[in-house]
Amino acid sequence: MPVRWAGRRQGWRGRTLPTMPPEPAELLTRAFFDRPSAEVAPDLLGCVFWSDSPKGRVAVRLVEVEAYEGESDPASHAFRGQTQRNAVMFGPAGHAYVYFTYGMHFCVNLVCEPAGQPSAVLLRAGQVIEGAGLAGERRPVGRSPASARERDLARGPGRLCQALGIDRAFDGTDVCAPGSALGIGPPETAEGALRISRGPRIGITRAADRPLRFWLTGDRHVSAHQRVTAG
DNA sequence: GCACCGATGTGCT
C-alpha cells in the first residue's frame, strides 16, 4: 500500500521511499506548495512535471529550479507590487505563473505560500522522460548530435516551456487539480538521497548573491555550468 | 568547451 507521501507537508528527502506505481498518478498537494519558496524549491528536484495536449503528454524530471520571494526579493517580479502580469503570484499556492520575456520566450513558475504572499519557484531545466517525440517537434531542429539534442530538449527555462508547449494561455493553471493541462507528481522511483547543489540565481542583476538556485549535482540536463557550489 | 551578439515584446524606471 503506497504511503500518501505526496500529501505530507514536509519534503521527503532523506526518507525511505515506498515503492511507487509506474505512472505518476499522485499530484503534489497545495499544502506542499504552501511554504516559503526556498523550502519548496529543493523538494521539487526529481519531481515529475507534465503538460497534456491533444497531441499527448510531455513529462520532465525536474533537475534545476530557482526560488523567488515577494517584496523582500528585488529580483522577484512581485517586488514592485501586483500588476496584471504577475497577478497569479499573488494568488493561492499551487498555480502556474507563466510570463513572456526577451521578446520570444516563456518561463513557468509554481506559486508558493498563501494568497497575498507572493513567491514562486522558477522551473529552469528538466530531463524529458515521456513524450520526447512531441517535445522534439516543438523544438527547432538544430544541427547538434542526437545526444546533445536529447539533453537540450528542456535545458533552460525557455526551452522547458517550448518542450512542454507552455505559453501565456497556461498562466494561472492549477497544477494541484486533477485533470489540469499541467500537473506535477513526486519522483517516479525511489532515487535515494539526491545530491543537491545550491548557488546564485542566473540571469539577474539584483540580489544576485542570494543562493536560491538549486540543481541536481552533476546532472547533464542542468542548464548552466555548475561553477558555484555552496552545499 | 567559452564569449559575444542579435532577435524580439512587454512593462516598467
Place this chain on the structure above:
DNA sequence: GCACATCGGTGCC
C-alpha cells in the same frame, strides 16, 4: 527609452 528570471548562431580556443 531601456532593462529584462533567454536562446541559437558564429567565431575562437
